[in-house]
Amino acid sequence: MKAQEGIILAADSRGTIGDPRGLTAINDSQVKIFPLGPCGVAFAGASEMGATLMDEWRKKGLDAVKDVDEAMPAVVQASSDCFSAWFKDIPPEKRPGVVMTLAGYRLSAKTREQMVYLMVSNTNFAPQLFGNNPCLSGVPQYAVYLMHRYYDPSISLDRAKALSEYLISETASQDPKVGGRIRMAEITADNGYRELAQDEVEAIQEENARLNQEMRQFFLKGKV
Numbered sequence: 001m002k003a004q005e006g007i008i009l010a011a012d013s014r015g016t017i018g019d020p021r022g023l024t025a026i027n028d029s030q031v032k033i034f035p036l037g038p039c040g041v042a043f044a045g046a047s048e049m050g051a052t053l054m055d056e057w058r059k060k061g062l063d064a065v066k067d068v069d070e071a072m073p074a075v076v077q078a079s080s081d082c083f084s085a086w087f088k089d090i091p092p093e094k095r096p097g098v099v100m101t102l103a104g105y106r107l108s109a110k111t112r113e114q115m116v117y118l119m120v121s122n123t124n125f126a127p128q129l130f131g132n133n134p135c136l137s138g139v140p141q142y143a144v145y146l147m148h149r150y151y152d153p154s155i156s157l158d159r160a161k162a163l164s165e166y167l168i169s170e171t172a173s174q175d176p177k178v179g180g181r182i183r184m185a186e187i188t189a190d191n192g193y194r195e196l197a198q199d200e201v202e203a204i205q206e207e208n209a210r211l212n213q214e215m216r217q218f219f220l221k222g223k224v
Contacts, residue, residue, distance in 0.1 A: 001134040002114050002153065003160035006188040007103045009033050009040040010164040011138075012172060013180035015047055028180030036075070037065040038192030039104030040185050044138035045097040045121075053098065056082050068104030068115045072127055075102055079125045093122045099137045100125070105189045112189040136167075139175050143167040157186060161196070165204045 001008045011032035033042045034054050043050030057063065057078050065071040079100070087095045098121040106113040116130040118137065132153040136143045146167055155163065165182055172178040182205070185195040217223070 001151070001155075001160045001164050002116065002132060003155050003157040005157040006160075006186050007040070007114055007116065008157070008160045008164045008184065008186055009042050009101070009103055010161075010168060010182060010184040011042050011044075012168050012178050012182055014172075014178055016177050026176070026179070030180070031183065033183050033185055033195070035063070035185070035193040035195070036071055036102070036104075037063055037067075038187070039065065039068050039071045039102060040187050040193045041075075041103075042101040042137075044099040044101075047098075049096055050098050050100065053079055053082060053100075067107040068102065068117075069106050071104060072102060072115075072117055075100070076119065076125045076127055079119070079121075083121060083124070092124045095121055097121055101135050101137060102127075103135075103187055105187070107189065139171055139178050142171045142174055146170060157188075161186070162204055162208055165201065166208050169205065169208065 001010075013028050013030045013032065015027040015030040030047050031051070032044065032047050033040060035041075036054075036057065041054065043054075057075065060074075060078055062071065062074050062078060065074060083092070083095060100119045102117045102119065104115060106115050116135050118128040118130060118135050119125040120128075134147055134151060136147065150163055150166075161184060164184060168178065168182050181198070182201055183195065184201050184204075185193055187193050
């Protein structure tokens with residue numbers, strides 16, 4: 001999610017095992033956001049395979065990229081090469097589904113531009129550049145609705161943290177494929193990638209829960 005002073009990258013930590021139309025098991029220990037130099041990467045879909053891709057990128061030195069313009073083509077090429085080697089006899093549309101969001105800054109003497117790309121394994125990781133709207137993946141239906149109601153590009157970084165947490169928590173309240181610990185990072189032009197400490201995220205969750213209760217009281221009683 002782009003904000004005035006930076007970009008917020010956020011994810012839940014739930015993985016599901018099995019056909020969602022039947023019985024499934026859950027694993028709430030998934031890590032889905034990672035630093036890549038000053039940039040950030042988030043994974044959805046087969047997140048274990050995303051973590052394997054991340055490990056391969058690091059072996060190739062991609063964690064030393066200087067900005068998003070250096071990171072994007074390197075990530076696309078390295079990911080495509082890995083999948084071509086691992087699944088050489090399987091067409092891209094039938095390979096395991098990995099969805100990646102790459103976020104960072106285009107840095108030069110004249111610009112500090114926020115860039116967010118979506119890359120999907122079944123299109124061979126072709127980069128899709130996002131504009132002002134947040135890049136939502138995984139189980140986006142509820143978050144898309146709430147984003148259209150509450151997001152504006154003029155949002156501050158702190159408010160973007162609160163809105164990101166709200167989108168994930170509200171989705172988790174409706175869909176069991178989303179849940180567990182929320183992880184969050186901020187990306188700024190000056191400081192690059194910084195993951196929020198768990199107590200920072202918990203403080204955001206507590207404040208959102210309080211405001212949710214106030215809104216409920218407003219609808220029940222007509223006042224807060």
